[in-house]
Amino acid sequence: MKSVNICFFRNIFRVHDNMSLYHAIQSKPDTLLPLVCLDPRMMDLSALNGLLKTDFKPPTTWHYGIDRCSRFRTRFIIESILDLKNNLLKRKSDLLVLYGEPEKLLPELRDFLAKKGLTLGHIHTHKEYAYEELQTELALSKDFNITFHSDTTMIHPGDVNFTFDKTPRVFTPFRKRIEAMPRPVRALLEIPKELPQFPSSGHEFKSPSTLTSRSSSSSRSRSTPADNSDLESILNKICPPFEADSRSAYPFSGGETTALSRLDYYLFGTDRIAEYKQTRNGLIGTDYSTKFSAFLAHGCISPRLIWHEIDRYESISKKPESETTSNGNTTNDDNSLGTYWVKFELLWRDYWRYLSAGFGNQIFYLHGFQSVEKLELLKKSPKETPNPASKKYTGVWLKDRETFQKWCQGTTGVPFIDAVMREMKLTGFASNRGRQNVASFLARDLYIDWRMGAEWFESYLTDHDVYSNYGNWQYVSGVGCDPRESIRHFNIIKQAKDYDPKGNYVKLWCPELKNVPTQKIHAPWIMTEEEQRRSGCVIGKDYPKPIIIVDAWKKHSLVKGGSKTNGNPSETIAGFFTNPKRKQRRL
Ligand SMILES: Cc1cc2nc3c(=O)[nH]c(=O)nc-3n(C[C@H](O)[C@H](O)[C@H](O)COP(=O)(O)OP(=O)(O)OC[C@H]3O[C@@H](n4cnc5c(N)ncnc54)[C@H](O)[C@@H]3O)c2cc1C
Structure with a gap:
């Protein structure tokens, strides 16, 4: 044998x-x-x-x-x-x-x-x-x-000095513990150019019918009929190729080959990584951020390779982006380092995995990582239905399907939200800034069960990864493990004006708003009747009436936006989540 x-x-x-x-x-x-x-x-x-x-x-x-x-x-x-x-x-x-x-x-x-x-x-x-x-x-x-x-992680769980269940409950201490490690990321594994022989009978396997469990109790499992020679045509039956939307920020095809060329392009080909800190909050195009996410989610690229390639980029870059310390780590006293920030974001990816491994199923619970505390709170507070316009959060989540559908389809009447949701539905991608806003809007302004939103993301995102998706949703919805949840209630109008000051993003995905005056593009309901007529956008006819107007939006509706597309100046690496001033104001 x-x-x-x-x-x-x-x-x-x-x-x-x-x-x-x-x-x-x-x-x-x-x-x-x-x-x-x-x-x-x-x-x-x-x-x-x-x-x-x-x-x-x-x-x-x-x-x-x-x-x-x-x-x-x-x-x-x-x-x-x-x-x-x-x-x-x-x-x-x-x-x-x-x-x-x-x-x-x-x-x-x-x-x-x-x-x-x-x-x-x-x-x-x-x-x-x-x-x-x-x-x-x-x-x-x-x-x-x-x-x-x-x-799947960049930092091997066997190399850290804590077990999953002792993962720090706040990101910053987690990050600091990783950054204190002399060599946080393992060396790459060499795969030989020639692998052991493929068994000649491998493709002959034809499964006898087998009953399956759970959702499809009457379904049967099979291998391919005779062999895999026509794999492509079989896979194309599952989902035929289709043309990407010309506006897509994620027009990439799947696979290791594309992933490796994207890595090379973003680092050595274009130096885009050097500007990542300044561009990462962008909304339009392929290059404002790395677009590594789907490749990582499906393992087309190793997160460790990204880390080591960033190190290599830093060492050979004509204008070194950072200094290297004696233990091989990069210094982080200059917060404009694009390279540092990509690693920083990749650590978030690891963090959700560590937390999921440590907290088990709590990642899916309505009251999230804070289940125990929130259940106690619920016992004490009356189970009234919250008034969405009221600032008082009672801990009760709505399951209003009609409102939820408007959010999903991008017909809420709030342009920034609609643009993000339409982009996601038509391309399978949306920027991090966009995701944060639509999640905050659903959970914190509409009080809709955040898991409905997470499941919609699960369905549509090309880069869906259960840990990052549910972890981020909990975090934005205020049921995550970081106690400073109030700072993540986004003021949608302020965000839209800061990150889409001219309304270009909104106009790209909501073309019915293209002639709305820039000053009112993010709150078109404040247009006079005459303005609506002149811009060819009658609210309630050409574009929906807003399903909600939050009090806190009003003071931003007419104010000229300050562009933050080049990065938020208050962000520093060390103080990003700890700057006390951030607690006092909404993002
Ligand atoms: C509500 C919500 C749901 C999300 N769901 C997912 C998801 O299912 N899958 C997913 O990969 N990301 C998710 N993210 C995180 C983030 O939005 C995407 O990783 C990022 O937008 C992908 O674009 P990029 O590769 O250009 O990211 P870049 O900004 O270039 O970041 C580099 C890499 O770091 C990682 N990363 C960046 N931000 C985060 C983050 N907040 N959490 C975890 N990892 C991060 C990603 O792997 C990303 O590819 C979610 C964020 C929010 C707010």
């Missing part, structure tokens, strides 16, 4: 610096089977039912039944898988793609391989931290010799 190890690419679609791949070949197996298993609980595979004789149902989100995975993310994943296969072929290997629940298909695959004279040695895959993924891990652990590698 020959031995076979499996490298199971769950949601890491790359070859470089891939821990599972690296470890899968260390024991020198006779053969290596790289495997992807598209899970019908995460992606709509129903278009394959005819071909595979399956009964896959379109999956929906947990609480509010929204389509789970929009065409943007589905397509990005498909492109990433095709690129992965190509990259494996270049290393004399190949990729087997299965369609079904891994805990059902892998035992069948093992039996099949045994019949073909192959003994399954070990499965290597990466570790996840959210409920559904953990259930799958539990099921697989019972049945297999399997190792889950901590491959």
Whole structure:
């Protein structure tokens, strides 16, 4: 009998610096089977039912039944898988793609391989931290010799001096502990140019029908019919290619190859990273921020590679962006460093993973990481329905579907909100500034259950990553673990005027407002009837009446905006979240 190890690419679609791949070949197996298993609980595979004789149902989100995975993310994943296969072929290997629940298909695959004279040695895959993924891990652990590698974070959890449950409850102490480490990020793993042989019978695997669990109790799991030679046409049935919106800030195709060229472009090709601190609050175009997010979310790029490439950029850059200290860290006393701020944001990404691993399911709770405290509060306070216009927050969340739909579709009558939501719906992306504002608006101005918003993001975002999405939603909604929640109640009109002073962003996504005078573009309801007529935008007819006008907006509605697109001068690296002045005013 020959031995076979499996490298199971769950949601890491790359070859470089891939821990599972690296470890899968260390024991020198006779053969290596790289495997992807598209899970019908995460992606709509129903278009394959005819071909595979399956009964896959379109999956929906947990609480509010929204389509789970929009065409943007589905397509990005498909492109990433095709690129992965190509990259494996270049290393004399190949990729087997299965369609079904891994805990059902892998035992069948093992039996099949045994019949073909192959003994399954070990499965290597990466570790996840959210409920559904953990259930799958539990099921697989019972049945297999399997190792889950901590491959999704930049900072390896084994290298920090605290366990997940002792992760600092506030970001700044977390960041400081990481920055105090002499070498916070591990060296990259070298993957050989030639991988062990792909088992010749690999593509012959055809799963017998298997009943699946939960949402699709009558559905059946299958592999591809005969072989994977026509992988692209099968994947295209799931979601055919489509033209990106010409206004998209995220027109990138999925995959390791695009991810690596984007990294090179943003650092060495254009030096855009040097200006990141000044441009990162931008709203239009591909280059105001790195656009690494979807590549990171689907493991097309290693976060450790980004870190080390930034270090390399700093060391060879003609105008060094920072000085290097004796322990190899960069100094952070100049808060204009673009390189530092990209690393800073990447640490936020790690932080949500650490918290999710430490807090377990609380990431999905309505009262979030503050569940215990908020439940106590609720017991004491009357369960009245809050008046959205009132500043008093009672801790009761609304589930008003009609208002929620207006938010989703970008028809709230508040231009900045509508622009962000339309951009997301038409492109699968929105800027960080935009996401913060629409989240704050839904949760803090409309008091709608923040998880409805999180599920909408889950559906539409190409870069959806459960930890960053739910973590950020909790944070903005005031149920996260940082107690200074009041500073994140955004004044939408002030934000719009600061970050879109001429209204260019709003006009891009809400063309019906294109002739509205700049001074009133963010609050068009204050136009006189004559102005509405002249600008061809009658409120209530050409553009919706606002569903809410918050008192605090009024003083900003007519004031000329001060552009913050070049960065907020009050931000400093050390004091970003601790500057006491920030507590006294709304963002
Ligand atoms: C309500 C809300 C939901 C969000 N949901 C997601 C999500 O599902 N997936 C996701 O990747 N990001 C999410 N973010 C974070 C952030 O908006 C995106 O990472 C960022 O806009 C992506 O663009 P970029 O790659 O150009 O980011 P850049 O500004 O260039 O940042 C570089 C990288 O740092 C990481 N990063 C930046 N900001 C954050 C942050 N606040 N939290 C975690 N990581 C961050 C991302 O990996 C990003 O690619 C969310 C933010 C909010 C406010």
